[in-house]
Amino acid sequence: MNKFNKKIATIVVISMTTLVGLVSCNKNEVKSKDENILLDKYKVNEDSAKALYIEDLELKQINKNSSNRIVINKIKNISSFNISDIWLVYNELDSRGKIISESKMFLDMTLKPKDIFNASFNLKESSETINIIGYEYIADKNDITVNLKDDSVKISEKDIDIKDSYDYEVLDISDMEKLGSSKDGENYLVKVKNTSSKNLGNITLKIAELNKKGEYIRVYHESPYSALKPLEEADITIKSEKNANEVKIIGYIYDDIDSKSNIDIDLEANEAQVTKY
Incomplete structure (x- = not known):
């Protein structure tokens, strides 16, 4: 700045x-x-x-x-x-x-x-x-x-220890692929890959749903995998509610097992909150 x-x-x-x-x-x-x-x-x-x-x-x-x-x-x-x-x-x-x-x-x-x-x-x-x-x-x-x-x-x-998220963004997250619809909403597939040389644990995605006006209507956590090894990739299915016009991943949380840290990534603010345990 x-x-x-x-x-x-x-x-x-x-x-x-x-x-x-x-x-x-x-x-x-x-x-x-x-x-x-x-x-x-x-x-x-x-x-x-x-x-x-x-x-x-x-x-x-x-x-x-x-x-x-x-x-x-x-x-x-x-x-x-x-x-x-x-x-x-x-x-x-x-x-x-x-x-x-x-x-x-x-x-x-x-x-x-x-x-x-x-x-x-x-x-x-x-x-x-x-x-x-x-x-x-x-x-x-x-x-x-x-x-x-x-x-x-x-x-x-x-x-709290807040840093620029660049050095902590270890997940490569693909665009969402629409799989189909149901009476409750839409189903999407997203691929997540650990691009680091670290073992990651307790991985949680933070997902937001928006309406046609671009207003947030729901924010929730999805914990599909307990761990990802270095360069390991996983497919994740996300289910949105029927009134959602857009679904996006706004952040994620993981444990850096090697450094004994919990990392909370905010993709909207480009920040990482680092907590040692």
Whole structure:
């Protein structure tokens, strides 16, 4: 990234602060008075750390007569930086407004600026309302917690080892080949090859499904093989849901047995999280 001189940096800060002022009137954003922080190599104030637009903080349109207890809410990254390891914090309430469940939903993915995720909440039978009360995520080695109940933001440095993924991308993943359709969705074949000289264990693919608008509708893990030897190749079958217009692999996880490390590859952000064990 090119270095900015002081004058340009000042303009960038002012521009981003102005942008935050324009969006701060949304019903699901909160006010903050804290000082500036550093996120994703951009100096922004804590208002910019409120990175998510959530379409509805309170969902009441739950059909009590339906066996389908799933409600969908649109989540959008309105910041200027990538956010990952996202947790949505919510309560389920009964007809009297009493909290019957305190829950979290984990999105094991990176949302780039303007990316949208359609979050599906699978509710309990006795639930009549869902209240989203906050969210958490990681950005540039910072843990960010936004509490929508008391209009607060908490930021703490996270002790994680994040590197450029180039040296850790040891899997060669082919394009997806469509095998056929079923009543539940589409079947695809993808070839995965260990291109390294290392033994890889506990291999897990991170798969995303998108709708016709390019919005994420589902993220899940597929663990087809426990290990791949150097230069070993494997065929993997992936099954998508019928409402998915596109399926793509957004990352993968593996154990580097030789170095005793767990490697979490994010293909969207081109980052690798390395954890020794």
